[in-house]
Amino acid sequence: DAGEYVLGSEKDLVATARVQNAGDDAFEAKLVVQVPRGAAFTKFLLLANTAVDVTPICSSNTKGDLEEVVCDMGNPLPALTNVSLELVFQPKHDQVNDTALEFHVRATSTNPEADLNTYDNHMALALPATVKTLIDIKGISWPDGPFDYNASLYGMGLVGEEGSITHEREIGPQVTHVYDVTNRGPSDLPSALIFLLWPTRTLTDDPLLYLLDAPDVAQPAVCHSVPDVNYLGLEVCLQKKGYA
Template sequence: MTKNREICETHDVYVPDTIRDKISPIIVSVNYTYVERRLSGDLLEPAVDTTLPQAFTTELVIEKDCGEDNVCIPDLKMTAKPTREKFTLGTTDNSLLTNVSIQNSGEASYLTQLFITIPPGFEYGGIEKYGTKQSISCSPSENNSNKKDEPYDFVCDIGNPLPANEKVDFGVRLTGTNVDTSKENVEIKMRVNSTNEEEAGHGDDNAFTVNIPLEIKAQLSLTARSNPDQVDYSVKNRTDLDKAVFDFEVGPLVSHLYQVINRGPSSVKKARFDLFFPSFSEEGKDLLYLLDLPRSYNFQ
């Protein structure tokens, strides 16, 4: 490089379409230095002028559909509605589909994302697209605690950008696997957001909470059997109380077997069985009394 001679070089830089941050400018930094080397003879070593900057920084602004000021102000609004009026536990179809609609009434919205808070006992089951042109993809949030008994979040990329006056309609499917039956409702929280902020006071319609009543439908039936089927309670079957040694000498033994069946479709955590039997006769004398406490068996 000789004195008073300027050298220019051109470099082409390609930005992939998958770049996520399209709001912030791309920072380009260039610096120069001199690599010292031994020169032969009486040639002098070049010197760098330290009074001049040795690094230069510039910004490449990504062109956006935001008008002359290149500043986009979106206006997002979302609504959500489940396809079922109530969620019944134990049915063959344990899925829950919620239709979501997101409208951008402002300028282009960049890195538009939907945050879904999924209640415990439900799993994310995918997206149902309803003819929308936007590519929608969802993945678990990095901030989830991984505890089974706590809600967890899924993040869905809706559009980058979501153009002005664009509407996206899709369905979010959840699957109930171990639903908490102590709750009265299934609560699904959703909110939409973008990297470029909306005007003040326009963010109230960016969140929506879906509440679906939780229904437990159980058909309980009771059957009973006596052993023996019929009892002959006569004097010849009894021994005087003063002379009786064993229980069966006082009167015949009777055992009852009761069977409680839940025909579903929902399961129940607890059920109470009340047993009433005549303990005394009309004259106030002992008639029936328990020899042993009732025992329960699970035949599943």
């Protein structure tokens, strides 16, 4: 009932199967569905049945990590009749490790059948598995508005190169940025990279936003090496980390 399966979706997968007996009465007629890893059979519904006194029954068998659904279609399934079933599967997105969910379906009976007529006794259905996510990123700054920088109170130019500045409080007022990244799904995000760019220097190569400490990130995120972290070796207040 869909052109794709979105990883993380909680919506059931619904497949419709129609079995037709175009020959003589078919004894021990069965519909067999091999369920792909990443889905589990939950129930079936009878949609149509032209076979009098035939009540299809479906049950699930598990062998190792493979699940197979077997539907008894009648013993016999009368000649020139057909039965339509709706099979419902519950997705298990944490177990999908391929690019598609592949369902293999076959119809069988104990009647002999000519080889040239068996081509339509089986079919495969590949439902593409895709990843869809909605990523939100939000940020706040402290202070969160304009603030004054009095150059006469702080070091000028390439601060610290003359050795006259040794403490971060001599650079200027501190600015702290906090970013929050959220994956609103429905799929898990296998991997993600976040790039943060900031104006570390002016066009004349003077310090602008001097990075005092490497960014702090929540697990399992990892912050890769960041250049120019406190490259002047200034003393930093433990309670005050960020940009200055």
